[in-house]
Amino acid sequence: MKRLILAAALLASAAPLAAETHRVEPGEGAAQRLQEALILAAPGDVIELGAGRFTLTDGLSLDVDGVTVRGAGMDETVLDFTTQQGAGEGLLVTSDNVTLRDFALENPKGDGIKSKGADNIVYSRIRVTWTGGPLATNGAYGIYPVESTGVLVTGSKVSGASDAGIYVGQSRDITVRNNIVEANVAGIEIENSRNALVENNIATRNTGGLLVFDLPGLPVMNGGNVILRRNLVIDNDTPNFAPPGNIVAGVRRGTGILVMANDGVLIEDNIFENNPTAHVMVVAYTQAFEDARYNPYARNVIVGPNTFGRGGDDPQIDGKEQLLEAFGGALPPVMWDGVVEDGNGLMIGEGVTGWTLNLSKPGQSLAEAQPAPLDLVPLESWGFPDVGAPAELEARLK
Amino acid sequence: MRRGFALLAAAAALLTGTIAARATVIVESRVDDAVVAGAGMPRTLSEFGFFADGRGHEPASNVHPYALNTPLWSDGADKLRFIYLPEGTQLTADGEGLLQFPVGAAIIKTFAFGEGAARRLIETRVLLHRADGWTALPYRWNAEQTEATLALAGGRIDLVTPAGEAISYAIPNKNQCKSCHSKDGQVIPIGPKARNLPADWLGQMVSTGALDRVPNGAGRLPVWAARTATDSAAPLARAYLDVNCAHCHQPGGGASNSGLDLRWEQDASHALGIMKRPVAAGRGAGGHDFSVLPGQPDKSILLYRMDSAEPGIAMPELGKSSIDREGVAVVRRWILEMKTE
Numbered sequence: 001m002k003r004l005i006l007a008a009a010l011l012a013s014a015a016p017l018a019a020e021t022h023r024v025e026p027g028e029g030a031a032q033r034l035q036e037a038l039i040l041a042a043p044g045d046v047i048e049l050g051a052g053r054f055t056l057t058d059g060l061s062l063d064v065d066g067v068t069v070r071g072a073g074m075d076e077t078v079l080d081f082t083t084q085q086g087a088g089e090g091l092l093v094t095s096d097n098v099t100l101r102d103f104a105l106e107n108p109k110g111d112g113i114k115s116k117g118a119d120n121i122v123y124s125r126i127r128v129t130w131t132g133g134p135l136a137t138n139g140a141y142g143i144y145p146v147e148s149t150g151v152l153v154t155g156s157k158v159s160g161a162s163d164a165g166i167y168v169g170q171s172r173d174i175t176v177r178n179n180i181v182e183a184n185v186a187g188i189e190i191e192n193s194r195n196a197l198v199e200n201n202i203a204t205r206n207t208g209g210l211l212v213f214d215l216p217g218l219p220v221m222n223g224g225n226v227i228l229r230r231n232l233v234i235d236n237d238t239p240n241f242a243p244p245g246n247i248v249a250g251v252r253r254g255t256g257i258l259v260m261a262n263d264g265v266l267i268e269d270n271i272f273e274n275n276p277t278a279h280v281m282v283v284a285y286t287q288a289f290e291d292a293r294y295n296p297y298a299r300n301v302i303v304g305p306n307t308f309g310r311g312g313d314d315p316q317i318d319g320k321e322q323l324l325e326a327f328g329g330a331l332p333p334v335m336w337d338g339v340v341e342d343g344n345g346l347m348i349g350e351g352v353t354g355w356t357l358n359l360s361k362p363g364q365s366l367a368e369a370q371p372a373p374l375d376l377v378p379l380e381s382w383g384f385p386d387v388g389a390p391a392e393l394e395a396r397l398k
Numbered sequence: 399m400r401r402g403f404a405l406l407a408a409a410a411a412l413l414t415g416t417i418a419a420r421a422t423v424i425v426e427s428r429v430d431d432a433v434v435a436g437a438g439m440p441r442t443l444s445e446f447g448f449f450a451d452g453r454g455h456e457p458a459s460n461v462h463p464y465a466l467n468t469p470l471w472s473d474g475a476d477k478l479r480f481i482y483l484p485e486g487t488q489l490t491a492d493g494e495g496l497l498q499f500p501v502g503a504a505i506i507k508t509f510a511f512g513e514g515a516a517r518r519l520i521e522t523r524v525l526l527h528r529a530d531g532w533t534a535l536p537y538r539w540n541a542e543q544t545e546a547t548l549a550l551a552g553g554r555i556d557l558v559t560p561a562g563e564a565i566s567y568a569i570p571n572k573n574q575c576k577s578c579h580s581k582d583g584q585v586i587p588i589g590p591k592a593r594n595l596p597a598d599w600l601g602q603m604v605s606t607g608a609l610d611r612v613p614n615g616a617g618r619l620p621v622w623a624a625r626t627a628t629d630s631a632a633p634l635a636r637a638y639l640d641v642n643c644a645h646c647h648q649p650g651g652g653a654s655n656s657g658l659d660l661r662w663e664q665d666a667s668h669a670l671g672i673m674k675r676p677v678a679a680g681r682g683a684g685g686h687d688f689s690v691l692p693g694q695p696d697k698s699i700l701l702y703r704m705d706s707a708e709p710g711i712a713m714p715e716l717g718k719s720s721i722d723r724e725g726v727a728v729v730r731r732w733i734l735e736m737k738t739e
Contacts, residue, residue, distance in 0.1 A: 035551035061573035088715035110710035140680025218657045245683030
């Protein structure tokens with residue numbers, strides 16, 4: 001008895017001052033030990049995951065501000081959800097200022113890591129893999145921050161997502177940098193979000209590489225101010241394996257970058273190679289909607305200088321043969337639906353070529369398209385806001 | 399500082415646990431207000447003193463049993479529900495919505511399977527109204543049924559449901575408690591809304607001084623267990639969706655980003671999922687284009703997900719390891735009878 005009281009007194013006096021590191025090793029009871037550590041952590045604490053494989057049958061969750069969860073490396077520490085029996089994601093984060101780094105999730109039944117209403121979150125060197133390759137039975141999103149302000153996803157790797165590898169939704173002040181997204185339906189998707197910087201990523205073997213969407217009927221809309229630059233967007237040629245009904249199920253195999261609706265998107269200094277439908281596609285939202293707050297047009301989309309390699313040579317588009325013949329065997333790199341709100345639709349830099357469907361309103365049937373080469377006067381220069389996550393997020397990783 | 403307190407309280411709880419167990423023999427049936435309102439996470443359920451005995455769930459004084467008109471379905475578990483109010487305090491009504499609880503109050507819900515002598519208590523979830531807000535804690539009953547201990551990380555237990563299905567039943571972890579019990583980031587109760595509580599029970603609570611008044615709209619949700627095949631499906635289905643889904647699917651709830659709002663008071667058809675396209679449903683969409691397609695239950699994502707027990711597809715995501723056939727039948731009838739435009 002006496003000893004216990006002493007211990008309690010010691011704990012009470014020692015605990016509050018400094019952040020602590022709690023180490024969790026894989027093995028017997030690891031799931032419970034890990035979840036308990038996530039619950040009992042205090043703000044500022046570090047939860048260190050040992051190297052090895054953690055077998056998890058239920059989703060994990062973190063709801064304490066300022067916690068760092070750090071593994072021994074994305075190939076060393078693996079949270080294995082192959083036998084998951086419950087929850088909609090592998091790890092759910094609902095607190096602010098959280099840092100997740102250097103571990104992997106495999107085969108979560110739903111999403112990989114979801115952070116909701118979790119401001120200033122960092123994902124660094126996280127791997128989410130569905131090990132069976134691209135399958136409709138895989139979970140939807142690998143890395144899934146939503147309804148958050150301040151998001152940094154860096155050095156991470158996602159493959160096999162049946163929706164988007166990295167999906168940032170209904171958020172603002174976002175940086176997605178230095179990631180590899182491979183064999184997902186969408187590599188990276190920025191949806192209903194503002195002030196996003198997507199740079200230095202490799203998007204390959206997805207159905208579509210980088211997507212920027214704005215959709216109606218959601219609590220947060222009016223997406224825009226998105227920069228896509230210095231990304232390597234190559235060989236995005238995986239047949240669409242999204243479960244039907246989802247918006248990305250409509251993405252055509254071989255799309256490099258797809259902008260749908262949104263206000264202000266800058267596409268520059270990317271390298272495109274072998275995206276057989278189109279390197280860049282800019283379109284209005286095509287489906288019917290009843291939401292007076294929503295603007296279905298793609299506005300102020302600038303395609304600046306990019307390196308366009310082979311592409312558009314096997315488009316998943318009706319009338320493909322005639323189109324290829326008309327354009328000499330391959331479609332030019334930028335495909336636009338031609339739908340403009342008030343003269344502020346698509347803009348291009350010097351030397352950018354493309355083609356337009358010459359449609360006039362959102363949702364118009366493709367059968368009414370009158371394809372023609374793009375005829376726009378190139379911009380000499382343009383301004384664009386500085387966007388991205390707060391510097392503090394990057395600094396946390398130093 | 400907070401953690402210092404919590405650890406100390408936990409250590410203290412370890413110490414007092416045995417004492418409290420002995421004390422219950424002498425001072426029967428009083429709840430320990432300091433434990434309810436304190437900062438700690440008691441290691442055992444008996445430390446609260448909510449029940450004069452463990453297994454029988456004989457309530458201590460100021461512990462009021464209650465039932466809901468339309469209850470949350472949890473793999474067919476029987477629910478034993480109680481509200482504890484400290485001496486001299488009362489609940490206050492807030493329209494037909496959630497009753498307002500004084501600090502120091504608690505809500506206790508035990509999940510049990512089996513009838514009569516075969517009844518087995520599985521877990522007890524407590525919501526404690528402390529000075530800094532509500533705290534949710536899960537307790538798991540031992541095989542001997544003599545005590546329930548704190549299960550911070552949740553757990554699983556194999557059992558057979560009343561429908562005869564062998565399942566791995568999931569006890570939620572402490573964070574998962576919050577996944578459902580949260581609005582705008584704060585933990586709140588879900589169940590005891592005046593509209594879903596029997597008016598006569600509310601009347602009794604008023605007569606004993608445990609509630610200030612019976613508000614308008616009290617008890618307006620249909621009594622699920624009393625429903626018949628000829629009852630209009632809409633009120634039943636809407637009550638079911640309100641109770642089983644709306645804690646997440648509402649503005650500020652855990653699934654707010656879906657744009658789906660299944661609260662009883664929501665009237666806008668798109669918010670209720672009618673002709674609403676999925677956002678982040680993934681394979682949960684099941685190949686369907688709309689959450690609810692009027693007249694077409696088999697083409698409605700909402701019903702598809704209710705009718706699945708597979709993680710990644712199944713809704714609700716938590717607290718469900720099997721399918722509620724009766725709930726599915728009512729919601730199916732609601733969608734089927736819905737007017738098509």
